[in-house]
Amino acid sequence: MVSIEVRGASVEFPIFDAKNRSLKKSVLGRAGGRISEQKVPVVEALRDIDLTLGEGARVGLVGHNGAGKSTLLRLLAGIYEPTRGRASIRGRVAPVFDLAVGMDPEISGYENILIRGLFLGMTRREMERRVDEIADFSELGDYLNMPLRTYSTGMRVRLALGVVTSIDPEILILDEGIGAVDAAFLEKARDRLRDLVGRSGMLVFASHSDEFLVELCDTAIWMDGGVIREQGPLRDVVSHYKGRDVFENLSPETIERLERASVTGP
Numbered sequence: 001m002v003s004i005e006v007r008g009a010s011v012e013f014p015i016f017d018a019k020n021r022s023l024k025k026s027v028l029g030r031a032g033g034r035i036s037e038q039k040v041p042v043v044e045a046l047r048d049i050d051l052t053l054g055e056g057a058r059v060g061l062v063g064h065n066g067a068g069k070s071t072l073l074r075l076l077a078g079i080y081e082p083t084r085g086r087a088s089i090r091g092r093v094a095p096v097f098d099l100a101v102g103m104d105p106e107i108s109g110y111e112n113i114l115i116r117g118l119f120l121g122m123t124r125r126e127m128e129r130r131v132d133e134i135a136d137f138s139e140l141g142d143y144l145n146m147p148l149r150t151y152s153t154g155m156r157v158r159l160a161l162g163v164v165t166s167i168d169p170e171i172l173i174l175d176e177g178i179g180a181v182d183a184a185f186l187e188k189a190r191d192r193l194r195d196l197v198g199r200s201g202m203l204v205f206a207s208h209s210d211e212f213l214v215e216l217c218d219t220a221i222w223m224d225g226g227v228i229r230e231q232g233p234l235r236d237v238v239s240h241y242k243g244r245d246v247f248e249n250l251s252p253e254t255i256e257r258l259e260r261a262s263v264t265g266p
Ligand SMILES: Nc1ncnc2c1ncn2[C@@H]1O[C@H](COP(=O)(O)OP(=O)(O)OP(=O)(O)O)[C@@H](O)[C@H]1O
Pocket: 013, 031, 032, 033, 034, 043, 044, 045, 063, 064, 065, 066, 067, 068, 069, 070, 071, 072, 223
């Protein structure tokens, strides 16, 4: 069983090279975490977070720029340790913050499929079994024998998305980068992405896209200034955050699915 439990967790970044004059201005800014002025200025990216997530959780993370979404994802992935409080994570985490991370420009597409898979916690043998299927999905043909540096940006994304959607994660931590993929290819990747989430034990997904949140999540967390402002059913939380009913144009089937999921809970 996978689970994440966070109690009273804060994450702070001391800024050793901050200039005081420019800092005064940023204290007044609306975006971003609180900056406290001590000997060394400290950015409080997360403050006193309490969160329990269990098997089957499908959580969307929303909030303004600098609200703490990426920091929270990194805390949940075990990449950051809390500076106060604690975070315990049970389950193998596949963190997908940047599709291109772990790709090497000098080796071929085929080799990159293997490397990227290992990076996401798969074994070499598991990836060898998936290579052909990923190659088909990417439609890159002979290019897969060429070094990655010869690929266009879109070609790299095809490859990376093919690998990312082929894995079997226990805990899937997704940052919104995935939403930046070109629309036509994304349409093709949509089913794979849904299947990926379906076989993941848990999903936490930071996104600004209503469409993606509806597609993949059933509950949400609204981050604001480093704290959890609201947590609950996706429709309520995202609508409060955006100030309008973001699901008013959805089909009755989708609304029913979301309501069922939020009642049953993770
Ligand atoms: N490595 C770091 N060093 C210093 N400050 C950081 C660091 N990472 C994040 N922060 C600060 O922590 C706060 C929260 O940042 P975070 O990246 O978590 O926000 P976010 O909600 O993901 O924003 P966005 O939607 O813009 O990506 C911000 O004030 C940011 O400046």
